[in-house]
Amino acid sequence: MSNFTQNSAGSTGVRPAVRVVAGHPSADGAGVKIHRVAGFQLKDLSPFLMVDEIRSENPDDYIAGFPPHPHRGIETLTYMLSGEFEHQDHLGNRGAIKQGGAQWMRAGRGIIHSEMPHQPKDGGSTGMHGFQLWINMAAKDKMSKPVWRDIQPEQMREIMLDGRGSKIRLIAGQWQVNGKSEDAPLLEAAAQASVADLRLAAGAEVNLPLPAGHTVMTYVYSGALDTGHGVVNRGNLVLFGDGESLQLRAPDDAPDVGTGMLILRGSPLGEPVVHYGPFVMNTREEIEQAVRDYNNGTLTD
Template identity: 50%
Template sequence: MTVRSIENIIRSYPSSDGDGVKIRRLALFNQRDTDPFLMLDELVSDDEADYMGGFPPHPHRGMETLTYLRKGALIHKDHMGNRGEIRSGGAQWMSAGKGIIHSEMPELDLGGLHGFQLWINLPAKDKMSDPAYRDVPKEEIPLVPLASGGEVRVVAGNWVLEGKEVSGPLDRLAANAAYLDVSLNAGEELHLPVTGNKRAVAYVYKGALDTGSISAPQLPEKPLLVFGTKGDELHLKAATDAQFLLLAGEPILEPVAHYGPFVMNTQEEIEQAIRDYNSGQFGR
């Protein structure tokens, strides 16, 4: 097997969204080497003032979200009548399709909040499909211990770990996206096959991975490591004790037009989404 190299490192930055929720954000709308992923937010704080305002009702169109919590709780409500909750260790998938209006409001659970929301692009043929939604409790997410002491939570997609095929509960994401939450001890390595047509990225939210030519002190805080497309295996080695999300997906290779919560292919489609929302026709 040929090992893929790291070809780009993208800096995350502090931001806020919703009702003043403090986040760390990677905006990837114009990054062709991270297609099909559009944005990744990390929500992390032990101070209720940083997140209890939550995300009051707001619209989406043309993309999917995958929300994964390591700690805390979020309550989802939408205009279709869905109500669900995810708690520590659980995940939630939502396909906005032609339109959904929803809210995501925190609840106190174990004190503090730590989670991630990933935006995945929808291809043009699916952007006006019916919206869909699913909650996945912690118990449905496989936890794979590694022989050297680390562990992997398989949130979505099909993977080969320690020589065995393991599938996450979310197996119908756009772009055949796949999602792991990985913990490695310092010096520990993880080797993963990855098919040639998939792109792969790793968001290192704690510690550091060995990046080869770039030493750990030179890396930005909480970087996104972007792997090239040449090769069929990823070699991941922890420079320190490390935790990271590993994402893989098939590139959609279509134009991206983005405005706030709407992701379409053209500016005209964005303007139509705004008109639909303002006229009360959203999602119909």
């Protein structure tokens, strides 16, 4: 893994890889083991705040889940590659997502929810592999009405890129793929946050036009990414500089499973970020108010 220093786009307008942000082991909820990239104080990652990856074949690592807890001021996007999670919240929403599905939640002024592993009826375990993204909300929207919805696998827009199995699955936002404009099933995310799951066969390459001015990054979850300035292995996030397109390539010696990564992009907010536990606001006073509201039982009023 390398730290890159190139900061400007080349003559072709391709965004250069400029920095690697390493993930690290952590735990959250009731002891769920995760791999985390935290970017609360990294302004160049805005509007994204955090990437959590859950990946284990051992139920002891995740079975306790995330019991009821509050949020204010953010959106979350949960996406599952394997295993199932069930969401419940104080609004009465309830739904489980399985392999290939996603859930989006706008906490807004306040929501209390739980996220628990949904075990197979036969008691067996298929393991758990998925992600949760935290997306910041603009100050003007942080006290908006909370919203939740799920996106089942059959709703996803999946597009083949070559004859070797390379493909892209569109989760959120609008994309240009194979010369065509494509809409993902989720278009409501804050700050034009857009998310896609890209799988590349060994040696395969893709070029995606992306809006100038957007923050663009990839989180590598399998195989490795050949950036042209160094190879980045799974569990790390690559931040890209300015440009009009994103060129991504899997190394020639990538394993049979190829390279898998999340592509994240969005409009940077340029606002102060103050973070405390499940709350993300713009000032310390707003955080203190969120804590008081939760303790007083008025967070969701």
